[in-house]
Amino acid sequence: MTREQALELLQQHLKNRNLVKHCLAVEACMKDFALHFGQDPEPWALAGLLHDLDYEYTVEKPAEHTEKTAEMLADHALPEEIIHAIKSHNMRVEPSSKMDISLLTIDPASGFIIACALMHPEKKLQSLDLLFLKKRFKEKSFAKGASRQQMQGCAKLAITLDEFLQLCLGAMQKISTELGL
Template sequence: MLRRDEAYELVKKHVKTKNLVKHCLAVEVVMRALARRFGEDEELWGLAGLLHDLDYDYTKDDPENHGLKTIELLKDSDLPKSVLDAILAHCEKKELNTKMEKAIYAADPVTGFIVAAALITPEKSLSVIDTDFLERRFKEKLFAKGASREQMKSCEELGLSLEEFLSISLDAMRTISKDLGL
């Protein structure tokens, strides 16, 4: 099976934008935290998060193939079907059936939302925001409008309140704040 360091090398090879690499790292750490919360395999969940946008630079102008190109890029990687299915689920190329699929669907937009919240503070840091701050921003329709509120709220299908999901995600992202530049 593909190891984490090998997966990260693939990200560095195929993902050309520094901010998108940071996004992949953020989704990875949130997925690992969610796996811990649910007693699931952190390695598998983390790999799904790290690799979920592997094809973004190839498909940004061809959204119909987003996710599908990643599966093609990973065809020789010996990843479990559950990881590949989660990658497809995050971009709605398959129905959300498993916890991992539901988690990545919610985790993908929440990372961008949290980054946007940190960037509007004078410190531009994750350390100065809290869950209450995130919840207030969540209610502002124009704030980080690219981060789907519907997708983030789908955390409820995992049995998590929005508050709990935001807290888990923020705490996870703080553990890699240096890598994220926040």
């Protein structure tokens, strides 16, 4: 599956534009993480782009989230590593690879970084830096839906929280125009 085919599939199944932007942000982060770890960025990026493909169908049935995505992608002959990573971000299967753990940790981080941008006076990703992110990370009431514990799972990737946040921010800044931030 090409990126263009994946994007078309995503736009076909997700009507909420902000959810599509979230998937684009996760895709960008996954691509940069793959490069950081010396891996092929294409499957990592596809896992990031497609990870919430079923979200609008399963929002009321969170236990089915990612299972429906796996069903939806069954006819597309994607490598098992992509399907496994997608399932692991909802803990449907145990995360076991760097791709799995990266997706699991990046998913909440992308939302957290977008929330940081939206509350920043300039409302731009380019205006954010690591210090700003770290201050907000410590505020338990800020972006409560972004699991700090899940993001701290980056330790399983042998990178610090600072490195993790910087990698995510840098990836998202590269596509800030696409994200409208």
